[in-house]
Amino acid sequence: MPAVRTLPTLETLTWDQSAGRACVWCKALLTTGAVAAGTIRDRDGAHVLDTEVWACPPCDAGETPPT
Template sequence: MTASAEPLPTVPRTVTGLSWDVYHGRACVWCEVLLMEPGARPVARVEEYAGVHDLSTTVWGCAPCCQARGVGEAP
């Protein structure tokens, strides 16, 4: 019998709770490691507005997290 894999965290639906580094595209959205190595990819656009203020941002993933989730692979 094999143990079921732990579910991977999903991309947040709002910018609330994102760290400064994640919000500004400097850290991985899943593991929050700074994106210093090549292979980082844009993962999703998180859109949020506060009245007329656009708080939307593009969140990025590091190479190991993207590979584990199949982000950026050809279908």
Template sequence: MSAHRLPRAQTLTAEQWAGRACVWCGVPLAQGAISVGIARGCVGSVNLDAEVFACPDCTTNPGLQGGN
């Protein structure tokens, strides 16, 4: 699990929220995706929590993490 802060669920793209893109840099994920935790958030009473994934580059080189 990454020691870096995860973005709020409301700020994720649909691809990031669905686990098909890196939570930090947005690159499409095919193989080697690493679960980095749960992005939490809600809109009103709707829970938007989602398990999010990162590419190997972002998990091994935190300086490459993009900003969401």
């Protein structure tokens, strides 16, 4: 079982990462095989900014993704 990784803060994500189009850790664009990495919970006053993020299979397994 891979080690649990801490998700980054919402402010550090690119648009593609926050939209689920890129890996939350390596920023590689996701095409097939994306794995749910979790939900980043955030608020701005009364506005809930929770964001579901995704990872590429190598990052989800704790490996270094191919370049």
